[in-house]
Amino acid sequence: MERQVKAAYLYRFAGYVEWPAGALGAAHLPLTIGVLGADALAAELVQATAGRKVEERPVAVRRLQPGDSLGDVAILFVGKPETPRLKALLAMVQPRPMLVVTESDSGLAQGGMVNFLVLERRVRFEVALDAVERNGFRLSSRLLSVAQKVHTGGN
Amino acid sequence: MKRAATWLGTAAVACAAAAQGAGDLAELTLEELGSIEIVSASRRPERLSEASASVYVVSGELIRRSGVRTLPEALRLAPNLQVARVDGSQYAISARGFNNAIGNKLLVLIDGRTVYTPFFSGVFWDQQDVMLEDVERIEVISGPGAALWGANAVNGVINVITRRAADSQGVLAVADAGSRDQGLALRYGGRLGDNGFFRLYAKTDRVDHTASEAAAPVADGQRRRQIGWRMDWGSAADGFTLQGDAYSGKSDERAAFGTVQIGAVETEGANLLARWTRRLGDGSDFRLQSYYSHSEREDRLVYRPRERIFDIEFQHGFARGGHRLLWGGGWRHARDDIEPALFLGFDPQRKSSRWANLFVHDDIALGEKFSAVLGAKLEHNGYTGTELLPSARLEWKPVQGHFVWSALSRAVRAPARLDRDIRLPPQPPFLIAGGPDFVSEVAKVFELGYRAQPSPRWNYSATAFRHSWDRLRSGQVPPNALVQNMIEGSTWGVEAWGEWQPASWARIGGGLVLLRKDLRVKAGSTDPSGPANLGNDPQHQWSLRAAFNLPHRQELDIAVRRVGALPQPAVPAYTTADLRYGWRVSPALELSLIGQNLFDPRHPEFNAAPGRSEIPRSVWLRLRWTP
Numbered sequence: 001m002e003r004q005v006k007a008a009y010l011y012r013f014a015g016y017v018e019w020p021a022g023a024l025g026a027a028h029l030p031l032t033i034g035v036l037g038a039d040a041l042a043a044e045l046v047q048a049t050a051g052r053k054v055e056e057r058p059v060a061v062r063r064l065q066p067g068d069s070l071g072d073v074a075i076l077f078v079g080k081p082e083t084p085r086l087k088a089l090l091a092m093v094q095p096r097p098m099l100v101v102t103e104s105d106s107g108l109a110q111g112g113m114v115n116f117l118v119l120e121r122r123v124r125f126e127v128a129l130d131a132v133e134r135n136g137f138r139l140s141s142r143l144l145s146v147a148q149k150v151h152t153g154g155n
Numbered sequence: 156m157k158r159a160a161t162w163l164g165t166a167a168v169a170c171a172a173a174a175q176g177a178g179d180l181a182e183l184t185l186e187e188l189g190s191i192e193i194v195s196a197s198r199r200p201e202r203l204s205e206a207s208a209s210v211y212v213v214s215g216e217l218i219r220r221s222g223v224r225t226l227p228e229a230l231r232l233a234p235n236l237q238v239a240r241v242d243g244s245q246y247a248i249s250a251r252g253f254n255n256a257i258g259n260k261l262l263v264l265i266d267g268r269t270v271y272t273p274f275f276s277g278v279f280w281d282q283q284d285v286m287l288e289d290v291e292r293i294e295v296i297s298g299p300g301a302a303l304w305g306a307n308a309v310n311g312v313i314n315v316i317t318r319r320a321a322d323s324q325g326v327l328a329v330a331d332a333g334s335r336d337q338g339l340a341l342r343y344g345g346r347l348g349d350n351g352f353f354r355l356y357a358k359t360d361r362v363d364h365t366a367s368e369a370a371a372p373v374a375d376g377q378r379r380r381q382i383g384w385r386m387d388w389g390s391a392a393d394g395f396t397l398q399g400d401a402y403s404g405k406s407d408e409r410a411a412f413g414t415v416q417i418g419a420v421e422t423e424g425a426n427l428l429a430r431w432t433r434r435l436g437d438g439s440d441f442r443l444q445s446y447y448s449h450s451e452r453e454d455r456l457v458y459r460p461r462e463r464i465f466d467i468e469f470q471h472g473f474a475r476g477g478h479r480l481l482w483g484g485g486w487r488h489a490r491d492d493i494e495p496a497l498f499l500g501f502d503p504q505r506k507s508s509r510w511a512n513l514f515v516h517d518d519i520a521l522g523e524k525f526s527a528v529l530g531a532k533l534e535h536n537g538y539t540g541t542e543l544l545p546s547a548r549l550e551w552k553p554v555q556g557h558f559v560w561s562a563l564s565r566a567v568r569a570p571a572r573l574d575r576d577i578r579l580p581p582q583p584p585f586l587i588a589g590g591p592d593f594v595s596e597v598a599k600v601f602e603l604g605y606r607a608q609p610s611p612r613w614n615y616s617a618t619a620f621r622h623s624w625d626r627l628r629s630g631q632v633p634p635n636a637l638v639q640n641m642i643e644g645s646t647w648g649v650e651a652w653g654e655w656q657p658a659s660w661a662r663i664g665g666g667l668v669l670l671r672k673d674l675r676v677k678a679g680s681t682d683p684s685g686p687a688n689l690g691n692d693p694q695h696q697w698s699l700r701a702a703f704n705l706p707h708r709q710e711l712d713i714a715v716r717r718v719g720a721l722p723q724p725a726v727p728a729y730t731t732a733d734l735r736y737g738w739r740v741s742p743a744l745e746l747s748l749i750g751q752n753l754f755d756p757r758h759p760e761f762n763a764a765p766g767r768s769e770i771p772r773s774v775w776l777r778l779r780w781t782p
Contacts, residue, residue: 001191008180009188016185048181119321121192121390141708144742146185149325 005123006103006116007044010077013099013114014054016143017074020136023097024074030060031074038079038103039063045077075099078112086110097137101125108151117148124148182612184659186216207528207548207560208300209604209618209650211235211666213293215318220702220712222735222749222777224331224338224360227280229287230313231716233295234652234666234698239718239761242768243365243375244281244406247761250297250311251620252646252670253690256761260310260568262300266317266398268428268446273489273508274460274501275573276307282422282450284381284402286340286356288329288779291318297650298620299546299566299600303516303530309566309598310622319396320344320352320387326782333749333775335363351388357381364407365768368759373768379404379422393434401425409456412497417455424450439473442483458501459494477520484513491572500581501572502589508572511535526550538570539595558606568596574628574638587630590638599623615653622646624674627689629682642686644674660704667697691761693719693728708739724763730754747777 014031024031031054035042042063049059062073066085070076070093078086083104090100090111102112108128113135117124126149132139144150180188211233223229227246231238237254239247249258259276262269265285271278293315300308317323324344331338338361344354357380364376383400403423411417426448433441445467453459468485487510493501514532521527528548535541546564553559570593579587604618626640652666671694674686698716705711717730731754737747750773752758757769 004180005188005191008183009185011181012183012185012188052181122189123191124189141739141742142704143185145708145739145745146189150742 002118002123003038003041003044004048006077007041007048009116009123009125010045010075010101011048011052011054011059013101013143014059014075016140017097017099018138018140019074020097023137024057025072027056029072030058031055032060032062032072033075033077034062034064034068034070034073035077036064036066036079037082038077041077041079070098073098075101077101078103078107080104083107083110083112086112095135097135099137099139100131114147119148126151182610190214207550207562207604209235209297209602209616209620211295211297211616211652213295215288215291218287218290218293220710220735220737221700221714221733222712222737222747222751223287224336224775225362226283226285226287226315228751229290229293230295231698233293235297235311235650235668236295236313237668237692237696237718239721240768240770241761242373243362244377245375246280247691248278248280249690249692250295251622251648252672252692253310254692255690257573258690259307259571259573261313262304262308262311263313263315265315266428267430267444268426268448269464269466271307272450272460272462273464273487274462274491274493274571276568276571279422279450279452281377281379281404281406281420282402282424282452284358284360284379285315285317286342286358286383288327288340289318289323289342289354289356291316291322298562298602298618299564299598303514303532307568309568309596317385317398319391320354320385323354323385324352326780328778328780330778331775333773335771335773336775337361347386347388351386353384353386355382355384365770366757367766368769369765374407374409374419375768376407377404377420392432392440394432396430397428399425399427412456415455415497417497421453422451424448437473439471441469441471443467443469455496456498458496458499460491461493462489462491464489479518481516481518482514484511486511493572495578495581498579498581500578501576502578503576506572506576508537510537524552534567534569536569538575538593542567542569542595556608556610560602560604560606562600562602562604564600564602566598566600568598570595577638585635586633588635588637590628593628593638594626594640596627596640597625612657613653613655615651617649617651619649620647627674627686629676629680630684630688631681632683639680639682641677641680641682642674642689643677644672644686646670646672646674662702664700665698667695669695687723691721691723691726693721695719710737710739711735712737718760721761724767726759726761726767729758729760731758743780743782745779747779748774749777750774 010033042061045061076098080103083102087110100112101114103116107115113128113131115126125147127147128151213232217232218229221232230236235250237249241247241256247254247256249261253260257275257277263271263278270283295313297311300312304312327342329340340358342354342356347353359380362377364373366372381402385398388395406420408419409417428446430444447465449463451461466487470483472481490507492505512532512534516530519527531545533541533543548562551559574590574593577589578585600622602618602620606616608614623645625643627642629639629641630636648670650668654664656662670692676682676685696718700714703711712735715732720728731752734750735747739745752770752772757771759767759769
């Protein structure tokens, strides 16, 4: 159930990111959600996005292995087991408009931008606004208004 | 608060989701995703007797979108409630009829604390306030909840549930300034060590007075202040909560009554509540709750009650075979001191009352599609001894997403001091001299309901009900009129509502209630006014609501409602509209422009012309800041 809710969130987040022009490639190309270290969630994500579009683009789900190229990934979800290596992974990639989502307490500290929290048996999320801005894109304020907490950097 | 965490809206979504998977969850909004309760696979999702009842859940999000400022106005959002604004600060609120300012058939709780006043079994709505921004949801159950909630839950139960401290962290400031009312509310929430959270709030409100239909100003405005706090450790299922509030209020100064100075109505009160919940090793859960509250009302015209209440209750829930059992008990002690004023007195002036109850509730699975819920409560009160309040319900789930239920219950409205001890005027010779033999009013209730959530985009619900009444309160011809139980009859009707989300940025909802009453005075009674005294109710009321999310972080909410004419005293039917335009300027700041009662410059909702208040159109600006 938790995985299904997180998968649904990932699909929804795509509609609340203000992608800079050209960031997602030509208009017919899919919006790719990459999943690292969370195979079961990737399966839910495939179900959640089947036949659906985000801003007229189909959605593609890629199961990633460490070392895979992230060049076409628009949203990267990093499962709990892979979170400790996130910082190193992001260090090897040029800052680009890619929403990094984690599900671990240390997620934002590792460079994540959105982190899932489970509070009172409900799935919520927190946002690190400074990480988003550093990568050259913006999040819709609708997303920010629903976030449990928005960190603006410095804390 | 009983284990009535009726996440009806979200439970319906969660149940649908559990079967259909992430695919249909993808249609939900961010807010809805954030409100789904994820249940671990090992336990059956909680499904309680209230699911087989006529329940409407007013969510915190709906309260915010509607722009309402006070608790009674928030209750208008529930289609199964009759809410009539009597004047600047008084309301008459009921469900399924019998509405008047001393309405006694509705049980109202805030976080498990009963806020209806035992000595007249009704609610002083000008003494009940909460910080609406921190209300998680309001569960409105129309119909008898007696088997679980006790006597006086005859026509319904309103359960106001505030957010846990962990869900109300940081600073929140809300300021309202408008043509008639102003208010300021501040809240701060933080952590308590490793495992705890707290919040603290303070609010002040000023409600403007109204004018009567004869255009004379009425001294019914009110200024009030309230502070409160809440501390939680652990989680809702396994933790400890301590909370409390204190308030004081003062109405406008009223003109002298003849030669007597009657001043203003002054109110004050405070409460303290502790709740301990525990999930035990065998999967069962346990709750122990206790509260103390005191309230005072100083009204030199009508009467001056002071009341202290102490309440302690527990419940234990467990599963055995196909049964999910819930049982528990409670004890309440109330001490009141009602000083006489010009109109009313009570004899004796001071009294201590005690109530004790024991209840049992069994949710029995009868195969894949059916279940039965059997419940009974035994309640003892000082006037009529022990009352038995049984209820039986049957639930049928023909296909996923559709739910049919039926219920048979016996509910009772036990005597209150108002019935037995009232003296009008306070000194003899009396016009009304109490009712020494007044016993409980009884209702036998049959309900049939249908609820469906065919897709996450729309849901609807309809309930048909019939209450058979006996021993309703009646009077006699004065002087020395006694309060008796000589009215009987039946009330029946339909409650329905639905919600549709045509696009991700629009939601439309509506509700309808139809009510018919057939009450008569029994032979042998000399009651001069008859059933009209028991409540003034419309035969129909409906509401329509639309919420739009506009580009550039703007929101527009429109609500239209119509309430049918009231028979006696005659009040014309009215249709009115409320509007809210909101703009999120930044993640921390939201501005809203809110208008209420927009169709007519003023309209009455209750009481007799020409002295009754007219509720005027009002507009205000709201600022909401969460840094």
